[in-house]
Amino acid sequence: MEKTYYDPADLKKFPKITEWSEELGEKFFDYYGKVFEEGALTAREKSLIALAVSHVVKCPYCIDAYTKDGLQRGITKEEMMEAVHAGAAIESGATLVHGVQMMKKYDKLSM
Amino acid sequence: MLKKSLHKRANQLSQSKKQLEILSNGIFANGELPTFKDKIAETNQFPLRPNKTEILQINVGYMCNQVCSHCHVDAGPDRKEIMTKETMQQCLDIIKNTGAHTLDLTGGAPEMNPNFRWFVEEASKIGVEDFIVRSNLTIIEANKKYNDLPDFFKKHNIHVISSMPHWTKEKTDKQRGQGVFNKSIEALKKLNAVGYGMPNSNLKLDLVYNPAGAFLPTNQASMEKDFKKALIDDFGIQFHNLFAITNLPISRFLEYLIASENYEDYMYSLVEAFNPSAVKNVMCTNTISISWDGWLYDCDFNQMLDLKVDSKVKHVSEYNEDILNNRDIIISQHCYGCTAGAGSSCQGTVV
Numbered sequence: 001m002e003k004t005y006y007d008p009a010d011l012k013k014f015p016k017i018t019e020w021s022e023e024l025g026e027k028f029f030d031y032y033g034k035v036f037e038e039g040a041l042t043a044r045e046k047s048l049i050a051l052a053v054s055h056v057v058k059c060p061y062c063i064d065a066y067t068k069d070g071l072q073r074g075i076t077k078e079e080m081m082e083a084v085h086a087g088a089a090i091e092s093g094a095t096l097v098h099g100v101q102m103m104k105k106y107d108k109l110s111m
Numbered sequence: 112m113l114k115k116s117l118h119k120r121a122n123q124l125s126q127s128k129k130q131l132e133i134l135s136n137g138i139f140a141n142g143e144l145p146t147f148k149d150k151i152a153e154t155n156q157f158p159l160r161p162n163k164t165e166i167l168q169i170n171v172g173y174m175c176n177q178v179c180s181h182c183h184v185d186a187g188p189d190r191k192e193i194m195t196k197e198t199m200q201q202c203l204d205i206i207k208n209t210g211a212h213t214l215d216l217t218g219g220a221p222e223m224n225p226n227f228r229w230f231v232e233e234a235s236k237i238g239v240e241d242f243i244v245r246s247n248l249t250i251i252e253a254n255k256k257y258n259d260l261p262d263f264f265k266k267h268n269i270h271v272i273s274s275m276p277h278w279t280k281e282k283t284d285k286q287r288g289q290g291v292f293n294k295s296i297e298a299l300k301k302l303n304a305v306g307y308g309m310p311n312s313n314l315k316l317d318l319v320y321n322p323a324g325a326f327l328p329t330n331q332a333s334m335e336k337d338f339k340k341a342l343i344d345d346f347g348i349q350f351h352n353l354f355a356i357t358n359l360p361i362s363r364f365l366e367y368l369i370a371s372e373n374y375e376d377y378m379y380s381l382v383e384a385f386n387p388s389a390v391k392n393v394m395c396t397n398t399i400s401i402s403w404d405g406w407l408y409d410c411d412f413n414q415m416l417d418l419k420v421d422s423k424v425k426h427v428s429e430y431n432e433d434i435l436n437n438r439d440i441i442i443s444q445h446c447y448g449c450t451a452g453a454g455s456s457c458q459g460t461v462v
Contacts, residue, residue: 012379044333072322072329074337076279 011061044073051080052087112289113178116187117363124366125185127417134360134444138375144382147446154387158439161409164432165397168215168411168457169194169202171227172403175219176253179274179287181321181364183415186219193223194403199230201405201427203237210432211399212240215457217411220250222257235267243270245319245457248298249291261298261305270315271307272354272457273299276323278341286323299348308350317352319459325373327380327451328355331460354459357381359412359448381447389454392461395440401427409440411457416445 018025036046047069054062070080117125124130138144151157173190175182194202206214214234221227221244235242244264251260264271275295276286283292299316302308308316318338322328335353342348358364360377368374395409399420405427408414422438424431454461 012383042333043330068326071324071326074277074329074334 006060008060008064011064014061044075047073048075048079048083052083055084056087056091113180113187113363116178116185116189117366118185119187119189122366124362127415130361130365131416131418131443133365133369133374138378139444144378147442147444150382150385150447151387151390151442151450154390156387156390159390159393159395159442161436161438161440162396164209164211164399164436166213166215166394166399166457167202167206167209167211167401168217168398169401170217170403170411170414171199171219171221171224171230173219174223175247176223176250177220177247177288177291179363180367181286181323181358183359183362183364183412184219185362185415190219192403193225194405196226196229198403198405198427199226199233201430202401203230203233205427205430206234206237206239208432213243214239214241215243215245215398217245217457220247221245222250222260228263231263231267231269235269241270242268243272245272245274247287248273248275248295249287251298251301252294261301261307264302265305265307265314268314270317271302272317272319274321275318275338276321278338278345282323286321296346296348299342299350300346303347303349308348310349316350317354318350319354319356321356321358325368325371325377327357327384328455331355331453352459354457355453355455356457356459357448357451357455359445361412361445362415378444378447381451384451385447386450386452386454386462389450389452389462392454392456393446393449394456394458394461395449398457399435407435410449412445412448413441416443418443 015029018029036043036050047066050062051066051070054066067080135146139146148157151159170184172193173184173186174188174193175186175190176188178187216231218224224230231244246260250257273295274287275283277283280292283295284290299308302316305314306312307314320328320334320338328334331353334355338353339350342350360368360374360381365374368377395413398410400408400411400414402408402414406414407420407422407425407427407430408418409420418441419425420435420438421441422435424434449455452460
């Protein structure tokens with residue numbers, strides 16, 4: 001088998017992290033489950049946020065999971081792609097806003 | 112896009128034995144996943160036993176004007192299995208004496224059976240509390256001779272249940288065939304026009320949602336909200352309830368799962384979503400499924416897998432509800448489809 005850092009089958013084993021640290025693992029999964037419950041935001045809206053963030057943090061497991069979650073919720077591919085762009089825009093904006101720091105430093109150092 | 116049934120293509124998956132073999136081998140044989148029998152035994156629910164028979168589901172033939180990619184019946188224009196008038200007469204005799212309150216006609220496209228209208232007329236004379244016809248909608252538009260179906264349904268107070276995998280054209284046509292979405296919309300408008308699906312109308316029109324792919328349906332109520340909003344906003348269409356039905360890994364959906372390399376992941380999803388409280392309400396506990404040739408099954412899925420009821424009584428000609436109710440229900444790994452999440456049945460979720 002080809003050796004890679006990421007194995008899609010590992011996603012199913014995610015709950016196993018609790019085996020090596022029961023208290024923290026359980027607290028995490030309780031928290032995680034609670035976060036995605038219907039609240040002030042709908043579960044559908046949270047699913048789209050999760051999909052956008054999955055791309056920003058470049059987590060292949062999360063992308064698989066929330067693409068499937070979106071399909072299950074009837075979220076369209078147009079909505080999914082717009083969510084990814086929203087994430088990408090924030091991420092590129094975060095890079096570009098540092099341009100202001102560069103400009104300030106440039107000006108400070110220049111005569 | 113599919114044009115022919117597995118049967119016509121002489122695909123090995125057209126044989127129920129082959130399907131059952133796949134469902135019992137691999138991840139279920141090597142212990143990676145528990146078999147359905149072991150899983151329900153964990154909560155002392157094996158063997159699965161029926162309660163009172165409430166629904167008679169009659170499959171009047173496998174012929175259909177569509178070749179949907181997920182069809183568990185492997186229906187299509189090339190299927191010639193059609194219930195005869197003699198078998199229909201035997202079914203009518205059962206309907207007269209059954210304790211069931213619901214009669215559920217399915218197919219194929221049940222309307223394509225040449226004796227469909229006669230059968231509906233005769234059955235409605237007997238008086239059935241809830242008389243369902245599972246109509247694929249496009250049949251109403253398929254040929255002039257079917258154009259008056261909405262009026263025919265109305266005349267006999269038929270409860271119409273129709274498939275609609277999504278409120279977008281792309282997803283619907285991918286699963287059900289080119290042009291299906293537009294025809295379905297037209298058919299729904301005609302049903303609405305005669306009163307079906309309208310608020311407070313007694314003419315019941317429900318839609319069935321099957322996921323168009325290798326994933327499970329989500330919360331039925333929230334899907335219904337989305338469907339209602341989209342259909343009223345985009346087309347001015349109304350309906351009563353949405354039933355979210357899980358695709359079971361048999362027949363053409365099994366073919367799709369294997370070809371798209373989704374089979375194992377799908378089975379994992381079903382097993383992970385196993386809900387023990389769905390087991391006691393699965394439809395095989397209150398339904399008898401009758402095939403076009405009069406054989407009796409625990410459900411429509413077992414019918415397609417040729418798993419006849421485990422009872423002395425196996426055919427409409429010898430039908431006896433008391434004897435039938437004293438049987439064990441036949442199960443295999445496809446049953447996980449009916450116990451995932453909120454459960455799944457021909458009437459939607461069960462929990």
